[in-house]
Amino acid sequence: MVKIKINDKIVQAHKWETVLQAAIRAGFEIPSLCYHPSLKADGSCRLCLVEINKGGKTKIETACTVPVKEGMEVKLDTAEVIKHRKNILEMLIAQVPDSPVLTELAAKDGLKDIKLAKGEDVCIKCGLCVRICKERIGADALAMQGRGPDVTFTPPFGEAPESCVGCGSCAFICPVQCIKYENNFADIKIWGKNFEKAVCSECGMPLEHTREHIELMKSRHEIIKEEEVLVCEKCSRKKTLETMKNIVDGQLTFKKMGR
Amino acid sequence: MEITQKVDNIIDNYGGDSKSILAILQDVQAEYNYLPREAVNHIVEKMEVSLARVSALATFFSSFSLTPRGEHIITICMGTACYVRGAPQILKEVERDLEIKDGETTPDQKFSIETVNCVGACALGPLVIVDGNYHGNISTTDVKKVVETYK
Numbered sequence: 001m002v003k004i005k006i007n008d009k010i011v012q013a014h015k016w017e018t019v020l021q022a023a024i025r026a027g028f029e030i031p032s033l034c035y036h037p038s039l040k041a042d043g044s045c046r047l048c049l050v051e052i053n054k055g056g057k058t059k060i061e062t063a064c065t066v067p068v069k070e071g072m073e074v075k076l077d078t079a080e081v082i083k084h085r086k087n088i089l090e091m092l093i094a095q096v097p098d099s100p101v102l103t104e105l106a107a108k109d110g111l112k113d114i115k116l117a118k119g120e121d122v123c124i125k126c127g128l129c130v131r132i133c134k135e136r137i138g139a140d141a142l143a144m145q146g147r148g149p150d151v152t153f154t155p156p157f158g159e160a161p162e163s164c165v166g167c168g169s170c171a172f173i174c175p176v177q178c179i180k181y182e183n184n185f186a187d188i189k190i191w192g193k194n195f196e197k198a199v200c201s202e203c204g205m206p207l208e209h210t211r212e213h214i215e216l217m218k219s220r221h222e223i224i225k226e227e228e229v230l231v232c233e234k235c236s237r238k239k240t241l242e243t244m245k246n247i248v249d250g251q252l253t254f255k256k257m258g259r
Numbered sequence: 260m261e262i263t264q265k266v267d268n269i270i271d272n273y274g275g276d277s278k279s280i281l282a283i284l285q286d287v288q289a290e291y292n293y294l295p296r297e298a299v300n301h302i303v304e305k306m307e308v309s310l311a312r313v314s315a316l317a318t319f320f321s322s323f324s325l326t327p328r329g330e331h332i333i334t335i336c337m338g339t340a341c342y343v344r345g346a347p348q349i350l351k352e353v354e355r356d357l358e359i360k361d362g363e364t365t366p367d368q369k370f371s372i373e374t375v376n377c378v379g380a381c382a383l384g385p386l387v388i389v390d391g392n393y394h395g396n397i398s399t400t401d402v403k404k405v406v407e408t409y410k
Contacts, residue, residue, distance in 0.1 A: 134311070143311035145318040156314030157296075157325070163309065 004072040013068040020048050020063035031105050033175040034126035035064045039135055045126050046088050051075040060084055086111050095119045099176040122178035129153050129170035138220050139163050155191050165212035166195030200232035207232055266301045277306050293324040329364045329371040331409045334388040338377030341384035349385050352399040
């Protein structure tokens, strides 16, 4: 364990943690858009800026990318930090003017008038969609394309992605909800592709996952078995009930025999 | 030779190591002056890398092109030093001469115009590079003559 100081409070942190993780665990709130606990830190939204004092030197850094270090002093809401955060928020809002998440964050920091020219983008270029697709889902269907201000997070070469399984994680994780995703009764539409949902092997009801998604999960995790996944909630409950009944009946007969 | 066969040869030169993917893309680009889609697909298939990774690399570096380019590539430096010495006028002149815009290729597949942000030869500015040959301290009249020699 490592001891660090966050806003004058001494916090015990694991040595593999980042400043942001330690702060969140200690109950502090740091605004961030590109951070997700199950993904590697990227430091692309730059909203989690904090003031870090390491051996007498003060630096403004992104909390999500800096690992904790013994004796580190972190300050969250100094005038300097708020000034920088407001600047970044202003640029983000100028880029994506109609995002409720950004407006809410701006209200918290008291940012009112946006002086920069407004753009028409809908994406804040945080890269969460690409990261979840690669790191967690394993489909690797999305790519960061181009660079600088023209970077886009889309399927490779702008075509309907071949390896996409229609899981919808990218649309779910997007902090500004800019990925078009349609979750219908029997199908899922995303990235210009139409996926049919898998059906329950007992009653034929469409399930939550697409056939392709289940195939991918099966190939990645041995523990996932088709007969357990391809059952809807109702049938699964029925099945469990039957098994429980069998067990209870079995125990009763066993007890009777024992007497 | 078929594209797949040529790409196979290039991949074999690097021993099929997935770390050499950037070098392989560079060699393919040197061969065709752009990255043909067929070649990209073949690399993805043969080297077992994702299309996402190849597309991220190919779009990140401006030296790669995904659309066919001309036989001769005219690179005009737009770095600060060249810019203040009149690079925009040079670009305009070349664009007018070839009747295409920056980043485009002539219909006869002979010339492509590209702009870069500094090639590290600022003392020579304004600078035009045609097929790797540097033409420094160039004027709008000179650039026409230079392009003429490649026609």
